Amino acid sequence: MRIVKTVSGKKELKAFIDFPHTLYAQDPNYVPELFIAQRDLLTPGKHPFFKHSTIQLFLLLEDGAVIGRIAAIENTNHNKTYGLQEGFFGFFDCINEVSAAKQLIDEVYNWLEDRGINKVIGPVNFSTNEVCGLLVEGFDGPPVAMMPYNAPYYLTLLESLGFAKKVDLRAYRYTAGNYSERSLKLLDRIEERLKRNRISIRHIDMKNFRQERDALREVYNKAWDKNLGFVAMTKEEFDYTANDLKLILDPKFCIIAEQDNKVIGFALAIPDINQVLIKIKKGRLFPTGLIRLIRDKKKIDGIRILLLGVVDGYRKMGIEACLYGGIIKQFKVKKMKYAEASWTLEHNEMVNRPIEDIGGQLYRKYRILEKQL
Missing domain, CATH: 3.40.630.30 (Gcn5-related N-acetyltransferase (GNAT))
Structure with missing residues (x-):
């Protein structure tokens, strides 16, 4: 049985941060984030983002085991800057199943729509000032510092749910x-x-x-x-x-x-x-x-x-x-x-x-x- 659970305590936050370690356990290119840094980043009162904006974290569980995670993000400063009602999703990690990805994305939709938001953009972890983007070309090595990493199937999952390209970001070597x-x-x-x-x-x-x-x-x-x-x-x-x-x-x-x-x-x-x-x-x-x-x-x-x-x-x-x-x-x-x-x-x-x-x-x-x- 699969259920989506909102993250509301330290135990669930730990599970949220740790899930990628399980998902990428066999991937030699995966680089774990420092736990203490991720914990502070995602904890209201620790990171200054929370002084003006809001996020909600979600976990997807199957028989008690985590198989996906996502964050719904309302960046108030972004919307004030552009006079828009846009929201973001970030911290997205999921097994290779469209149905699993859909459950997570649907939670983001519902959370954002309740706040009057009419467009969702991502993956963006808070804003373009932080880690953002989905790796779509160049899976031949580990990411460098403060750059995202994901499995190649993520793009297929998100496109199957109706997402389209907004912009590409480049990395030169x-x-x-x-x-x-x-x-x-x-x-x-x-x-x-x-x-x-x-x-x-x-x-x-x-x-x-x-x-x-x-x-x-x-x-x-x-x-x-x-x-x-x-x-x-x-x-x-x-x-x-x-x-x-x-x-x-x-x-x-x-x-x-x-x-x-x-x-x-x-x-x-x-x-x-x-x-x-x-x-x-x-x-x-x-x-x-x-x-x-x-x-x-x-x-x-x-x-x-x-x-x-x-x-x-x-x-x-x-x-x-x-x-x-x-x-x-x-x-x-x-x-x-x-x-x-x-x-x-x-x-x-x-x-x-x-x-x-x-x-x-x-x-x-x-x-x-x-x-x-």
Whole structure:
């Protein structure tokens, strides 16, 4: 017998977080999320998202065993920003059965419709500021840090339930030696030209992290405001994310563009911590996971280029190329083996072209789907 159960307590939340470990137990590419991080993310009062918006978690049980999970999400800030009544689904994992997926999606429909929402979009875990997208191309290896992973059959399940493509997200890959040395050499000339406009490129100053964090938030909310579905992060949301990233940040991989001491753009790459997390059973730091994390973090030889943005009025001046080039130069200095630039919107040529010019190879695609209720 199958039933859908709303998550309302710690035991059910634990089951919700742990289900993917069971579903992907035989998949060598699966990377478990840290339990403590997922618990805080999904607990009202822990994550600042809950100060303005609401979610409901659901479990699908068969004879008491979990066979699926999903979250219904009402992002109030999204709807205020765009004047719409849209909802999201996220944290979707399910066995390969259309009937099982339908039971979960129906719960999302009902929950959202009760709130006057007329369209559902996903998978999106809260917003496009967090993990989002369904992997549709590139199942040949583990995901990099903070990128989603799912079985290939997920797209078939969701399309069979009436979901259609909203937009594709791209991931590009560099490997040691395959980036364009010629393009990197041109960056020195571009930087010299920028200096004539009082624009300089530097690394983040970790001694003034709070001040830097506030400046980067302003740039983030301005530089990404035209992206599809973008919602400005509140100060608390940005600080929460920045403080988490600070734990693994290498300041050489956070590069800032400024004019007259005013930040106008930045790029951020983070170590691919998934190289370590893939070895931590069920995402538990205790009793041995923390030791492994501390020990193996130093061995990470890949990065994810997570963010790159320049505020309006300073675009198409070569700043984007300098920021990407600065990351790749550090990639070379630190003898990294690979870098992933992700994600970018499929139609964002202003970002995609510089990535390709330096030698990035499109190797994975993720899809956000939608359905009218």
